[in-house]
Amino acid sequence: MFADRARIIIRSGKGGDGHVSFRRELFVPDGGPDGGDGGKGGDVIFEVDEGLNTLIDYRHRRKFSAQDGQEGGKRRCHGRNGEDIVLKVPQGTVIKEAKSGQVIADMSGDNRRQVILKGGRGGNGNMHYATSTMQAPKYAQPGQEAIELEVLLELKVIADVGLVGFPNVGKSTLLSRVTNANPKIANYHFTTLSPNLGVVDMEGGGFVIADIPGLIEGASEGVGLGHEFLRHIERTKVMIHIVDAASVEGRDPVDDIHKINAELAAYNEELAKRPQVIAANKTDAIYAEEEDPIARLRREFEPQGIPVFAISAVTGAGVKELLYHVQKMLRALPQEATVFEQEYDPQLHLPGENLPFTVTKSSEEENTYLVEGPRIEKMLGYTNLESEKGFQFFQNFLKDQGILEQLEALGIQDGDTVRIYGLQFDYYK
Structure with a gap:
């Protein structure tokens, strides 16, 4: 049977979580943090195989997953990276995002191998969060989430x-x-x-x-x-x-x-x-x-x-x-082959990366501003605000996302209050 179309689910590997641990050695009663970083998750890679001429391999199996990264370990041990998964397809296969039908990649011409989904970044171990004011951080960064995506594979014959x-x-x-x-x-x-x-x-x-x-x-x-x-x-x-x-x-x-x-x-x-x-x-x-x-x-x-x-x-x-x-x-015609341009980049649609947020002035409390949204809540889930480094990351996040700019546009002044879910901060420029 000739198979020129298939709908499958691909999933990159989740990044391994950072580890929380402390040195425990003889004659070292108060060892510092030594939690290692998590390993990177595996990528999902598509590769042209000249020996294939149909997509029959994807008719009977629905889901393809790369390996997750391993959690970090004690004594600064780095978690093992997850293995990539390489999916072989015939030349001329176009990979599309299933819902929108937009082109992710065209496996033809010079494009013989392409990473479609990148594995999640490994989380930092607690050894990264030690500061002069917090010498025993009990916090490590979770690994970045896996990306799961339904794609449509279409074989478009390459002929003049x-x-x-x-x-x-x-x-x-x-x-x-x-x-x-x-x-x-x-x-x-x-x-x-x-x-x-x-x-x-x-x-x-x-x-x-x-x-x-x-x-x-x-x-x-x-x-x-x-x-x-x-x-x-x-x-x-x-x-x-x-x-x-x-x-x-x-x-x-x-x-x-x-x-x-x-x-x-x-x-x-x-x-x-x-x-x-x-x-x-x-x-x-x-x-x-x-x-x-x-x-x-x-x-x-x-x-x-x-x-x-x-x-x-x-x-x-x-x-x-x-x-x-x-x-x-x-x-008399142009010699280059017809190659479909990318219309959809999965990396721009990472879980939580483009979730909305709102910045509003409270109607109930004077000189108080509210910042809400699933993206903010997600960011707070993996940021240790008790550490100096974590709080600096939080401030940079507010700046990079334009939240501080929106607060200023609403008229916030030094000393005003900013509420972000259960947290409350005083604003100073």
């Missing part, structure tokens, strides 16, 4: 040219003639249920061509397997529309081109604007003496800048001319 058309128009037959690919060929609708890739070897430079499974009306709305197929042509530079010029199954080739372009535009407007060429196939089966279907196609589309080539994928007639024209089109 995409073959599009309705079922049974001859895409697989053409691909088997011009490349080393061996697609299954049979006279059934939805014969091709997975993209077939092949390399066209030509003098002066070949190109990769993909037989995209047959479209049907409503594909852009997900009818049939529409979305499963359309995503594979998002990277292609040129599209070859293959139509049944002989109308063997009663289809109108001109109408087919309009319908396919409508589906492309409905799915992604940029796709409909890509350079196109029409391959009017099955010319060996044209027997009618009425209007020439090739001439009709040319009258309709060549004024729009879309050339029409009469071919027979079975006999090979006209195929060489089509391929040389496509090669010429590709040479």
Whole structure:
């Protein structure tokens, strides 16, 4: 089974907690703090594996976790770092944040390995919090939390040219003639249920061509397997529309081109604007003496800048001319591959990092200001305000987050009171 889509949950390792301990040695009755730091949590890393061509490995397993960092130990022992987890994916896999659909990373081009989630930072042991006024701190910093994220993996085939058309128009037959690919060929609708890739070897430079499974009306709305197929042509530079010029199954080739372009535009407007060429196939089966279907196609589309080539994928007639024209089109286009830019950075969405807070003037107490919000509460949970170093960290936090600036904007004066949950401070600039 071809698997080109998977939804999984990834989790980085939690940072190990810092340790609280004190030296206890013979003849050293009052040893200082010697609690070690916690280890860093493991990262979640995605890596391209050239031996893979589907995402089947992620269909039967849902959650992937890196290892947590180890807690710090006595005698300043540093906790062991958690092991990374490396997830292998085929080239062309796009990693998206599941809820928003925004791109986190595109594993194609030069991007062969990328850290998607960084492991949590290890917490400081109590040896870091000793001061002249607090020589025996009974506090250590917790490790940074793990990050858990649901991601969508989508395999978008990397090919220069995409073959599009309705079922049974001859895409697989053409691909088997011009490349080393061996697609299954049979006279059934939805014969091709997975993209077939092949390399066209030509003098002066070949190109990769993909037989995209047959479209049907409503594909852009997900009818049939529409979305499963359309995503594979998002990277292609040129599209070859293959139509049944002989109308063997009663289809109108001109109408087919309009319908396919409508589906492309409905799915992604940029796709409909890509350079196109029409391959009017099955010319060996044209027997009618009425209007020439090739001439009709040319009258309709060549004024729009879309050339029409009469071919027979079975006999090979006209195929060489089509391929040389496509090669010429590709040479005139930018050579760099289509790579999707990052839209979502998980590091900007760390637990608690972007939680809101409010700064208000109390309506009940004179010269009193209130600072509240889950982010403030979280910060207080891992800050030792009894130590000089911890209180300095707290002051810097208020400044860096713009809280002091907001207090001044509300008119706070020296000596006024600031309440933060159960804590109360006098403000001095």
